[in-house]
Amino acid sequence: MNKIPSALNLGIRRGGLEIRQFARQRESVVFTLLFPVILLAIFGSVFKDTIAPGVTFSQYFVAGMIASGLVNTGFQALAITIPMERDVGGLKRLRGTPMPASSYFIGKAILIAVSMIIQIALLFGFGLLFFGIEMPTELSKWLTFTWLVLLGSACSTALGIAFSIVPKSGRGASAVVSPIVIILQFFSGVFFVFTQLPTWMQQLAAIFPLKWLTQGMRSVFLPDSFAAQEVAKSWETGRTFQILVLWLVIGIFFSVRKFKWDRD
Amino acid sequence: MNVIEVKGLKKSYGQVHAVRGVDLSIPAGEIFALLGPNGAGKTTTVEILEGFRSRDAGEISILGFDPQTQGYAARQWRDRIGIVLQSAADAGDLTVIETVKHFSGYYSKPRNIDEVMSAVGLEDKSGALIRNLSGGQRRRLDVALGIIGSPELLFLDEPTTGFDPEARRAFWALIEQLRGTGTTILLTTHYLDEAEALADRVAVINNGLIVEVSTPAELGGRATAQAVVTWRDGSQIKTEATDNPTAVVARLSSHFGGEIPELAVIRPSLEDIYLKMIGGVHE
Numbered sequence: 227m228n229k230i231p232s233a234l235n236l237g238i239r240r241g242g243l244e245i246r247q248f249a250r251q252r253e254s255v256v257f258t259l260l261f262p263v264i265l266l267a268i269f270g271s272v273f274k275d276t277i278a279p280g281v282t283f284s285q286y287f288v289a290g291m292i293a294s295g296l297v298n299t300g301f302q303a304l305a306i307t308i309p310m311e312r313d314v315g316g317l318k319r320l321r322g323t324p325m326p327a328s329s330y331f332i333g334k335a336i337l338i339a340v341s342m343i344i345q346i347a348l349l350f351g352f353g354l355l356f357f358g359i360e361m362p363t364e365l366s367k368w369l370t371f372t373w374l375v376l377l378g379s380a381c382s383t384a385l386g387i388a389f390s391i392v393p394k395s396g397r398g399a400s401a402v403v404s405p406i407v408i409i410l411q412f413f414s415g416v417f418f419v420f421t422q423l424p425t426w427m428q429q430l431a432a433i434f435p436l437k438w439l440t441q442g443m444r445s446v447f448l449p450d451s452f453a454a455q456e457v458a459k460s461w462e463t464g465r466t467f468q469i470l471v472l473w474l475v476i477g478i479f480f481s482v483r484k485f486k487w488d489r490d
Numbered sequence: 491m492n493v494i495e496v497k498g499l500k501k502s503y504g505q506v507h508a509v510r511g512v513d514l515s516i517p518a519g520e521i522f523a524l525l526g527p528n529g530a531g532k533t534t535t536v537e538i539l540e541g542f543r544s545r546d547a548g549e550i551s552i553l554g555f556d557p558q559t560q561g562y563a564a565r566q567w568r569d570r571i572g573i574v575l576q577s578a579a580d581a582g583d584l585t586v587i588e589t590v591k592h593f594s595g596y597y598s599k600p601r602n603i604d605e606v607m608s609a610v611g612l613e614d615k616s617g618a619l620i621r622n623l624s625g626g627q628r629r630r631l632d633v634a635l636g637i638i639g640s641p642e643l644l645f646l647d648e649p650t651t652g653f654d655p656e657a658r659r660a661f662w663a664l665i666e667q668l669r670g671t672g673t674t675i676l677l678t679t680h681y682l683d684e685a686e687a688l689a690d691r692v693a694v695i696n697n698g699l700i701v702e703v704s705t706p707a708e709l710g711g712r713a714t715a716q717a718v719v720t721w722r723d724g725s726q727i728k729t730e731a732t733d734n735p736t737a738v739v740a741r742l743s744s745h746f747g748g749e750i751p752e753l754a755v756i757r758p759s760l761e762d763i764y765l766k767m768i769g770g771v772h773e
Contacts, residue, residue, distance in 0.1 A: 228570070239592065251583060314579040315576075315579060322571075324569040
């Protein structure tokens with residue numbers, strides 16, 4: 227038996243390679259990383275009112291921006307770029323090497339996590355400097371924030387890889403994936419106050435992880451008094467955790483079982 | 491034990507019988523060319539051997555493994571083979587050396603990176619981004635990635651399509667070099683001169699069946715086929731098909747008293763034989 231490198235070791239190396247490739251696509255780097263800041267600037271300038279005592283719309287919106295940043299950077303980006311990699315034969319080439327699928331997935335997860343951390347740092351920086359965003363002060367909120375980002379990023383990565391089997395070609399991938407993400411963002415209370423949406427929209431959104439990520443982020447960035455205004459009159463932190471784990475498992479299952487390395 | 495052993499391989503896509511019972515035995519160290527027109531079952535056969543496609547029937551042993559092996563055993567198997575596919579255009583934002591280095595990390599005993607870079611003639615391009623390479627340079631990078639793991643068996647699919655004649659000669663020299671290391675090579679190609687220059691044996695596949703397996707010199711009875719002698723007699727070009735061209739030339743030489751005007755002795759080329767073979771088995 228030859229001693230081949232472990233899947234984790236190769237996964238970490240792939241992560242480094244993925245980051246290097248991403249960093250060289252300058253336009254895409256700037257746009258991806260600054261997108262939440264741009265949206266915050268637009269919405270922060272349009273909606274200047276407070277939605278509850280001491281809660282500005284910008285403050286509400288930061289929660290939505292981080293949550294949907296997770297979906298854009300992971301799910302949307304992977305479900306579009308993986309079919310492109312497949313189209314140009316890159317995945318088939320990898321399939322022919324001793325590198326296992328799990329290493330490829332780990333590499334993607336590292337790329338998404340790193341990209342998310344930079345995005346959040348930029349959003350915090352601009353938010354603090356220009357939009358009067360208030361940061362949580364309790365340690366418990368930062369702990370919630372940390373697991374939400376890590377679990378959300380993993381969940382989004384796994385679902386993005388799983389969904390990459392749906393678009394038939396890289397060319398058409400964006401047309402399939404983007405509308406789903408945009409609709410999900412509207413339904414999940416990213417752009418509007420969730421409780422003001424029609425009930426059926428709320429219920430539909432509650433099936434998918436974005437609603438829970440957004441609500442979880444609100445529990446971090448809004449005062450606890452705001453919890454009473456949520457649909458369930460609470461932050462539902464435990465349930466958020468369960469639902470994200472469930473979607474993570476679903477994503478991993480389909481990624482492992484159904485991943486397509488080749489066009490046909 | 492043979493590196494490649496295939497018995498009764500079959501594969502259909504719906505009503506189309508792409509491969510209808512292929513047998514192949516390829517010993518270690520051989521360069522073996524698979525020839526056949528488009529749609530003959532060539533690509534399907536090779537992709538089944540590479541583990542990219544499933545089969546409907548037949549037994550296959552590649553280095554002692556079934557190509558459908560999964561999991562850790564499949565990684566062990568892939569550690570010992572190299573695959574150069576038709577045109578891949580990925581990783582344009584990486585440099586040549588970054589890519590070769592990265593791929594070398596996949597294998598248990600990678601070849602020396604500098605050696606591979608100079609073997610494929612890309613040492614001057616090591617810092618270049620892949621998207622800035624010419625078609626021929628990209629192809630050589632494909633080969634570099636195929637051989638970086640010091641494979642015992644190398645699959646080469648249409649390796650020189652789109653090469654200019656000089657690049658093809660350079661590529662052939664590279665394959666000769668690999669022959670020296672004892673690598674077994676399964677080559678598919680459209681170019682018969684390529685098969686003739688490189689292959690120890692060739693198989694012609696058509697309509698999903700192997701028509702013949704032979705050395706390039708003997709394929710289709712080529713070695714024993716009649717030669718054609720042509721020469722000018724006054725204003726006429728004369729031709730004569732013969733089993734004994736030397737005798738014909740000697741007779742003509744004495745007839746003309748020395749030099750024979752516009753003498754040529756022509757043996758059928760591999761291409762002539764091949765075209766006859768694939769034409770002859772159409773249903």
